Amino acid sequence: MIGDRFDAIVVGAGMAGNAAALSMAKRGMKVLQLERGEYSGSKNTQNAILNPEVLEGLIPDFRADAPLERRLVEQRFWMLDERSHVGLRYRFHHCNGKRPDRYLILRTRFDRWFSAKVREAGATVLCQTSVTELAQNRTGRVIGVRTDRQRDIIQADVVVIAEGVNKSLATRAGFCACPKPHEVALVVKQVHSLPRRIIEARLNLKRDEGVMIETTGTISRGMSGMGFIYVNKDCISLGIACLVSDLQRAGERPYGILERFKRHSSVLRLIEGSEPNDYSAHLIPEGGYNGKPRLFGEGWVLVGDAVQLNNVVRHEDSSLAIASGRIAAEAIFRVKSSGDPITPDCLSVYETMLNQFVAHSKKPFPALLHTRPENFRLTHAQLIAKAMENFARLEGTSDAKQDGPTSASFLSSCGWSWSVRDAFRRRLLR
Template structure:
């Protein structure tokens, strides 16, 4: 029960990783917090690949490795560059516990339940329609049926964040800055997964997929092993999807038929098909994260590191940092924008904004040189290995010379110079 009917210290909107991490941090410090989730239960609407990362997850749930519903511990990370029919894969294998595959429907529900145990007042099946503003400060939320009031509202409502838009913290997201992701969960026998991916029962493999049906498009594919299923999907920037006039489902179907993917899922049955948006704008597109009485966390604040497939960790840590700021604000009885800006400072000092800043020029470079980096060089990598592995009675020297010559004949020298310049510029911005 709340101390005062319909009034609490903090309202958190959205029970994804950001919202739950935020709410549980507040509750553990003795603050009164209401967590509102529109789904039938936390996680019922959430879609991802995917893997959660041990270190940041432990900051919120220290015992999650033994208590949470995790699927498989990642022991191998593959980077697969698919050509039209061939592929080159780099595999990194290490027997550690740096990440786990999870099914969000199960994991988010467990996490929200942990929050409840910590004292969070969880309201499910309830959509927050509007924020309530008084004297230039957010003072609560309006759901379909009632109004809830609080000293601070934290928006953890995900990539679309209609609420942040409503109060002018952000504009409509440009279709260049968002990817549409589709994925299938394909059921396979546990032993079949173990044998095909060369792992034991609790061990798993992550595969990042480049090229294939997405050659030349700003898109990435992914494959994760779960206990008795495999998640296969891809995400493509929305503007490219619209321009290509091909549905994401068709791209996924083509990916499933690629000779390097098809044998891994052969005989599997479709268990789930879903689609979700991913914020891709990066550092330059982060909206305003703070105003009087309100903070924005997780995907709602564009806090995603797309190159590394990191989202849940940025969500959880931004949620935690917003909670810590809210605790200080409540202790000082100051809910002003100035006070809550401490949250932005905390983000800047953490890996969240440091990493996003590191890749601030990545998307611009990818948009401007995508045919080079996402098609031409991928094909060339596969062509190199085709040349290197072929046994055709042609002297090796001629093969090597032919390959090098093809680089200069297939691509204009000026384009090669531009590619080199783009790589150097990107490296410069990443490393300095």
């Protein structure tokens, strides 16, 4: 590797890194991809929802051999109190065709498959290799990287930084700041193995049908956070996600919250008799695209989670990461094809193209996790569950006697102004 020079070096082999490396390699560029894990996906056990439209642009026939867990046919939403839940579900009417528009995937399996496609396209992929430094010349231009394998610089015309939300390399180089606690959420999850037939019976699923369950309520102890359950082929993944700033403020242990979530009666019945496997934790961006850092500079571009591309409502973080890697690769190829030097002015086309993509797609809604969490996740969850209990338990009392205590509880807990405001919002959403 010493003495070799590459058109581009990609640091990281997640969704964004693989998309960037594959896109450039398919265009004939000489690409080196470096991944610190044993293989792509070895350090990523999270689930994701995949939007096929984004991947089809890179691998049109991906459905032929990609490790897709299930096609997502239904999303369920639960509001939990300590013992019960109130839920609703939405079943997609367009999920039964030959080309479903959303899939559930396990990243540890999918990323490894994705990386194989990068190799097939002609890129050089080195795993178990950590990039220790972005190498810069005297003017501050990035000219390559140094790794834990060799002290000499591996040179490239441009370095694509796809190292995740921490963006430690870019931070050490002074290109951007560390993410603040309120800009990232900590996700803690566990995988529970079960026979496929039991999973499908408990969730009322057929063949390759999949479901995702999102939960809110008392499980997060009033913090900005949610629980989730992904149904895979032969396992169920469940976990919680909370803003790091709230975890710090509350002094809560993430694994303690996860254990309480697992013991909730509504969750326990789904994983009863299962074999618990991997525990894992990772950070995800929650700052929103408007809070994105600097995206490019002298000889480098930033892609993936580091760009704060995360739609917390539609769960499109993986698809958005793929899009950012692909767009960065297209921008780099456009500059190199023109014969122009890779200067910041030329690389600015990347930000222009990415902004156009974000404007065209559904925009993220980061404020959802920051608005009055103490009411939405504690008071309202408890009172809605109580209202449903009163509704179902008609022990010979009149409607007024049933409804009166619940209405009074809402007013005493939330106040007149907040209750009226919530009621008005619900009216507008009808």
